Structure formats: C-alpha cells, structure tokens
Amino acid sequence: MELLSLDNLFTLAMLTLLQAVLGFDNLLYISLESKRAPPHRQALVRRIGIGLAMVLRIGLLFLLINVIDMFKTPWFDLHWTGVVEGEFNFHSTVVLLGGAFIMYTATKEIWHMMQVQHLGQEDRKPKSVAGLIFWIVLMNLVFSFDSILSAIALTDVFAVMATSIFIGAALMVWLADGVADFLEKNRMYEV
Template sequence: MEWLSNPEIWISLVTLTILEIVLGIDNIIFISIMASKLPASKQKKARQLGLALAMITRVLLLLSLTWIMTLTSPLFNMGEWMALTDAELLKQFAISGRDLILIIGGLFLIYKSTSEIHDKLEGEEHHTDTKAVVTFSGVIVQILLLDIVFSLDSVITAVGMADHIEVMIAAVIIAVLVMMLSAGGISDFVNKHPTVKMLALSFLLLIGVSLLAEGFDQHIPKGYIYFAMAFSVLVEMLNLKMNKGKKPVHLHNLPEEK
C-alpha cells in the first residue's frame, strides 16, 4: 500500500478519472436516448442499471488485462484475400479481436443512431407506439452491448496512463459514480430540447464512424472529434438562448411539450 503516499499516483488517478468521465459522455448520451424510449417510471432505473453495468464491465476487463492484450493479435488478414503483396498494406488489413469489436460496435452505433433520427423525424407517429414495443430488458441488452465497446476503449486508455491496477479501478468507479449523478440532468435536458436530441444522435453517428475507422487502423485523433462536438454544443447553446421562450419543434414518438 506504499503507492498511496506517492503523489504521482494521485496525479494519475485524478487525470485518469477526468479522462474516463470525458470518454464516458458518449456512453451517457446513448444510455439517455435508449432509456427515453421507456415509460418515465422506468427511465431512471434503466440509466442507473446501464451505468452500473458499464462500471462492472470495465472493472472485469481491467482484471482481465492478459486477455485484453491478446485482442491486439491479428486473427486474419483481409489483404491476403485480396492478394496484396505490399507489407504496409497487409499490416493495415490485419484484423484483430479488438478490431472486430470496434467494427461491429461502430456499425451498430451507426445503424442505431440513423434509425433513431429517422424514427424521430419521419417515423409513423400515429401508427407506431414505440414505447409499447420496447421492453426494459431489450433496452438493457442494447446498452450492455455498447457498454462493452465503450469500455474496451476506456480500458485501453487506462492501461496506457497508469501502472497500478488499483488506480485504474478506482478511476473507473469514481468516473461512473460522477456519471450516475449527472445522467439524470443530462437525460432531462436532451429530452426537453428536440434539437439537442438530434445533435446527440449525430454525435453517436460520429462516434460510430470513428469506431469503424479505428477498427480498420485508420486513427482519427479524439481531440478533433471532441472539439467538433464541443463547438456544435456551443452553437446549439447560443441557438437555444436566442430562441428562449419559443415552442420547440415536436418530434415523432415524443410527448409534445405543453
């Protein structure tokens, strides 16, 4: 326990916790949007359970670091199927277990965000009652699947920034507890403002494309992605301030604000 008196450990804990919270924003957005499809009485429970599952998933992955490291080993090479001979090209087309998870997760996120945008803008409002066909367990399963993808990214970041497993686990737990406290406010704000909900869905679409690119070893610096998201949020906040008091546009399958 000597590491508790080491100031470098505490600095890495604070830094990693902040980073985990930032990386968890997309998780909160997805959970909030999925939970909003349930009756109001079950939404808080779905958010809390979803974030609890995210914490458990991340801790279990951290405790399985040896297995995590094996995910970076190539399983097969698509370049060989295309008869490529260039070594660099072959390296780019090598697919590992981590790549497969990111590709599948990215495709799922692109599909989910696109279908949600379509449903809210052009869905059959009077013929399809979304909340009647969406079950609590179905929402939790979808949240769990995306938790695995988001958690993998989070754990790989944690491994690269800290040397002690205790620090990594503590940072993950603290970050998830902070997200649990803020999830309700974020969810209410997103659901109250339809344009913000569309913006949140576009963020998920952007993150899905980023995961897909990452799966094919085309790294997009996260700084660019988060800057684009932050700038979009700033513009939307200005729009909301300018249009304060005006009745927001009504999206399909959402209760109209009185």
Template sequence: MQEILTLAQDPTAWVALITLIVMEVVLGIDNLIFISILTNKLPAQHRVAARRIGISLALIMRLALLGTIAWIVKLTTPVFEVFGHPFSWKDMILIAGGLFLVWKATKEIHHNVDPTEHNEDFIASSATSGFASAIGQILLLDLVFSVDSIITAVGMTPHLPIMVVAVVVAVTVMLLAATPLANFIEKNPTIVMLALAFLLMIGTTLIAEGMGFHVPKGYIYAAMAFSALVEVLNMLARNRRQRAAEKH
C-alpha cells in the same frame, strides 16, 4: 494493501489517477448521450431504473474486465490480415460497435424525421421488452468503450488499484449525470438530433479506428463542444424571441 499505501504516498500515482479519471469521464460522455436517448424512449416510470441498472451493470462489467487485464491487452495482437492490413480482436470489437452505433443513430434520426411510422401498438408492446432491450444495448455499447478505455488506461499506468478507482469514480459521475442530461435532452427536442449526429460521428470514428485510421479524440470532442455551443446560442435566441412575443 501495502501496494495501495505505497501508491497513496506517490505523487506520480495521484497525477496518473487524476488524468485517468478525467479521461474516463470524457470517454463516458459518449455513453451518456446514448443512454439518455435510449432510455427516453421508455415509459416515464421505467427511465430512471433503466439508467441506474444499465450503468450499475456496466460498472460491474468494467471491474470484471479490469480483472482480466492480461487477456484484454492481448486483444491488440493481430489475428488475421486483409490486403496486408492486420486486424486484432480490439479492431473487430471497435468496428462492430461502430456499425451498431451508426445503425442505431441512423434509425433514430429516421424516426425523428418521420415520426408517423411510430404506432401505438409498438409503443405499448415495448414497455416490458423495451426495458430489457435498453439494458442490453447499454451493456453492448459499454463493452466496446470499456475495451478501448481499459487498453488506453494500461498504457497510462501499470497499477490496477489506480484503474479501479478511476473507473468507479467515472461511472459514479455517469450515474449522477445520466438523469439530468436525459431530462435536458427530453425538454429540448432539437438537442436530440444534435446528440444523434454526435453518435453517428462517434460510430464512424470507431469504424475508422478499427480499420487502422487513428482519429485524435481532441478533434472529435472539440467539434462536439463547438456544435453544442452553437445549439445553446440557438436555444437562447429562441427563448428571447418567445418571451418578446409573449410580451406583445
């Protein structure tokens, strides 16, 4: 308690907290896109519950990981080498998560390009098993992003209370934004393909990071923002053409 009161009176602690919250929220965008696409495939009555349960369990998992920071930091220690390049547990987690994202995004892109492969039997049978699968996939991907973000957070501040508050605030923002973002994606089908392309790019970036090639996050988010802006302009143009056609 004394440590928390001391930190509350320290201006540098507040700067670190705000910076860490912003970083966690920005990193959470990747998770939100994945969660939105994943839960939109569930029956309408299960979507909100899947998002809330998945994100809530993700919060519990992140807080549990924060309790094992000493172990998390050791994940950066090299375990073996391949052709002279060292690989740590963190690298292997990033590569595994990246491969999963690339596979998932590629599979979803294929389904969107050729939707005739979906059959009613699959959709009907996935109502219950699909719910559990969605929760599991949300937690799996969040584990990858959690390890990466926590290691980054440790490099920004040594104070555990600051990390805990930042994680709680960031996950709360995710919880509030998950349903509006998912509804927006569902109402704008072209956004789905763009979001899947983002996931494909993020997955490739995770693999590159795991292989030792550092890709500045700013470049990735700048490309995502530019692509999103272009898509917004396309949506505005389509809406104006539709309104003009309705008038005529």
C-alpha cells in the same frame, strides 16, 4: 509502489478525466435508450444500467489485463498496395463492430425523428426494463474499450484503473437524469 503516491494520484486524475470525456457517448446512448422505458422507470433503468456496466467494465479490465497479448497478435494482414494495408486483431474487430452499431443506432434515430415530424406525433411503445438494461450494459461495454485500453496504456496499477472506472460511473449516474431531461427538451441534439 505506494498506492497513494503522487504519481498514482496524478494518473487517477488523468484517467478520471479520460473516463468522463470518453464516456460521454455512453451517457448519451444511455439517456436515449432509457427514454424507451415507461416514464416512471427511466431513472431506474439508467442507474441499474450504469451500475451493472461499471461492475462488468471492471471485470473486463481485469480480463483484458490478463489476455492483453490477444490484442497485439494480428489475426491476418491486409496488403493491397496503394489501396489497403494493415492488420486485423481482436481490438480492431471490436472497434469495427462498435462503429457499425453506432452508425446503425444513429440512422435508426434519424429515421424515427423524421417519421415523428412527418406524422406529428410519437407512437413508440415502451420497452421492457430488463431488455433496456441489457442493451445499456452491452453497449456500455462496447463503448468503454477505448477508455479501458487508455487506462491499461497509462498505468499497470489495477486499483488506480478500477477506481477511475468507479468515479466515472458515479459521475454518469449523477449526470444521467440531467442529460436525459436536456435531450427530452431539445430533440435536435439526440443524434
């Protein structure tokens, strides 16, 4: 199959659109986390975090393509008729843990915003650049499972999938400063 075929180009466009839509939560998280760095390092934290996450996301894609059967094979079944029925596998565990972390982060941010309004000031200490980059990369990987699994479902051409991840990361770098500035000026949209 030719790499630049109309079919592959259409799939690339569709995957890039999916990367943009499904990656918006990543961009919000990156913007919020990077605000915890010293002000002059925030843009650097965003760019390094997105860049490292892109490289690791492509690596994760390669790994998942090679171990996709692990996602399909259930670890155990739940059969409580009328209440809960289903199967647990690796994918459902990742989604469950990712959702729990999102709930924790949102609750923590809402609590912090309520304290800031109550005290009338923000007293957060800046965090280390390396620590922030670590969390940005880790959460970007957790949040990216949906887009990676969508890519695997749409095509079997690795180059098309990797290119869409690269384009999605480039869009995130391009938009990250603007989103961070918007959230700084409009705190009500942070959570």
